[in-house]
Amino acid sequence: MLVAKNLSKSYKELKALSNVNLSIKKGELYGMLGPNGAGKTTTISILSSLLKPDRGEIFYEDKSLYQNLSECKKLIGVVPQEIALYEDLTASENLNFWGTMYGIKGKKLQTKSDELLEFLGLTDRKNHKVKTYSGGMKRRINIAAALLHDPKIVFMDEPTVGIDPQSRNLIFEVIEELHSRGLTMIYTTHYMEEAERLCDRIGIIDEGKIIAEGTLDELKASSSIKEEIHLKYSNPQKNGLEKLSEKYKGQLLINKDHLILSSSQANAELPELIQLCSQSELLLDKIDIRSLSLESIFLELTGKSLRD
Ligand SMILES: Nc1ncnc2c1ncn2[C@@H]1O[C@H](COP(=O)(O)OP(=O)(O)OP(=O)(O)O)[C@@H](O)[C@H]1O
């Protein structure tokens, strides 16, 4: 469906993308997982022709994007990271505006717009001005707008950031339904849980490079980590946490009230960890051993956390 070869893009001295290669199959839901500034939006902007790469080639169904721009653009729908809606218009009016931009008119536009508003759970509010909508509802109109012209591939750039849990769940259900209907999608996120739940294949992106790619099982199998020790603590002492961080360099994530230690053999590592915690005067509230997550894989590959 989509092949991108050696995409590179710099903003002055900053290399936002270097030699990104992608090959997305028809019907695939591909997740691009990476922290802030990794290059997700830059990649999506380039793939959807909003931004020109410095180098590289893009093909949609074997046709070069730049040599067949208007034809390829019809295949593409984009849900941008920044919400692009007219606040003083209603949801219906916003969709009418976008539909007209895509060249859809009259009854066809009306029917399609109503069908999508229903699909996104917005029928009740469709005649209210967008400025009265929650962040999650606005995001849902954005998704509807991207689907108006029946695209064959849809890019969703972090569609669940900063929205309420109800809208987030609804968006997940919508994406799963679109996936089951065979729509090809590229989904960017910095939430590993979303990539794990939704995506057929995941590309991990950091500092403008895809550093690992595969199904969740493939990514797990290629890692030397097998398990994670999750340890909930209280009474944190700065010195104690520093000592632990020193001892388990590149293996330990420290959060506000819990630690995650990536491990190749959790049972063997646990006694020493408990001893070190006790020496550091950390009070242990709960310990459990879980199977490997993408967070640990990211830590292993980059030495840093997915979240700031
Ligand atoms: N228009 C621009 N001018 C200069 N630098 C830019 C511009 N757009 C992006 N960048 C830089 O390029 C890098 C990649 O940015 P990009 O927006 O693609 O990251 P991202 O993965 O989408 O991040 P986020 O999760 O914060 O949305 C960042 O270092 C960013 O600061």
Ligand SMILES: [Mg+2]
């Ligand atoms: Mg972005």
